[in-house]
Amino acid sequence: MDLEVPRINVAIVEDHDIFRKRLSELLYFYKDLKLSLVADSAEDFFEKLSRTQNDEPLDVVLMDIELPGINGIEATFELKRTHPEIDIIMFTVFEDDERIFDSIQVGATGYLLKDTPIDDVVNAIKEMKEGGSPISPSIARRVFEMMRNHKEKAETGEVPFDLSPAEIKILEQVIEGKTNKEIAEDVFLSPWTVKTHIKNIYKKMHVNSRAAAVRLALKRNIV
Amino acid sequence: MDLEVPRINVAIVEDHDIFRKRLSELLYFYKDLKLSLVADSAEDFFEKLSRTQNDEPLDVVLMDIELPGINGIEATFELKRTHPEIDIIMFTVFEDDERIFDSIQVGATGYLLKDTPIDDVVNAIKEMKEGGSPISPSIARRVFEMMRNHKEKAETGEVPFDLSPAEIKILEQVIEGKTNKEIAEDVFLSPWTVKTHIKNIYKKMHVNSRAAAVRLALKRNIV
């Protein structure tokens, strides 16, 4: 046993079976890492986390964004709330501004694209433990732009998901269980407009159903 | 001005236009009542309540159960949370056990059927102010039966809405935004069964859409 170099405890949350398997296999080659938790969904992750919390604590989580049920951004929010000491790297194919922005907002401290070479992934994990914030170059570019453009928003963080006032008003009614038609009548708009708004709301919140939107909105006090 | 007999401040929450109008007109004939708030929905009620809270405080609310958006039971829950001193009479056509039970659970202290003669309604309001619990006779009968049959449940109030374990499991997945098919795959049941469960859940919760179910479930910690 090598006592002077403690291994870094790593978790993978990834729903794609083959990808998860290959990534796990690869990480096993790196002797200063210990892959101590592998999950295929956020629920699975939290379940396993609660069962293994007596063991050595987790250091870093590689979190996929697109997950069934609870997505990676939500899961990150939840994990940071309950275990702020664990570092989270979003590990994903997405490089759109909203997902990056949201990830940072909810507390991820790294953002790697999935095509990152495995050596770089491992280095990122080590940097993370040293207090760094490993980010893929193309992502870093976007982050800098966001810091320039959305500085106020990033600082205040007042309006989650950047919903416009009209969208918020409509979202509130969605939360109340109303149909598009009912909402339309209430706000004196055509049902199609309401639909358009809702579609835009979904885009911003990264959900695709009313139920998911309601849950997210209630979880992050948008009401 | 008659100082020795202060008038009782009454509110009506009722979405049916004509019914609300007629009821308002009738109550105006009773000089010891003051109809100080009339609303056609829960949202309208809370909005008006917050604007008039400087005036004389409300004493009694006549609350319809079937309301657009937030239903009367939910509204009662909310009102009792924020204004526990206000007495609420459920004023409705429903006399099914679940609604009665739910109404009592959320804090209503009266339950009148809508065909109650106006004189009796007014008496009920006065009794309410005296600390009574005016209940229509046919409702009272049911309440007694419930006290006999559901005593434990009524006392512990552990499981809101009396959802069965299977139903709770499915509801949790609805909250996560999954479709019936996805839920079916997860719990190894046919989509038809999932649908049946969800329909039963709706019946018990008195909602008719996923969004409404999610909102209610999150509001009353079923998760």
Add this chain to the structure above:
DNA sequence: CCATAAATACTCCGTTTGGGTGATGTTTTA
């Protein structure tokens, strides 16, 4: 002044939902 965002309205299309109805077997419990 022009780019951009927001709000508005509409179409097409396939999927999902929700309501109604019905059936069968098991478990609980009154």
Add this chain to the structure above:
DNA sequence: TAAAACATCACCCAAACGGAGTATTTATGG
């Protein structure tokens, strides 16, 4: 033991929803 819940599966139908477009108007700000 008989009635009541629970769980399971199935089908029909209409309404609602969600995704992907297109397009006009109006602010707003750089």
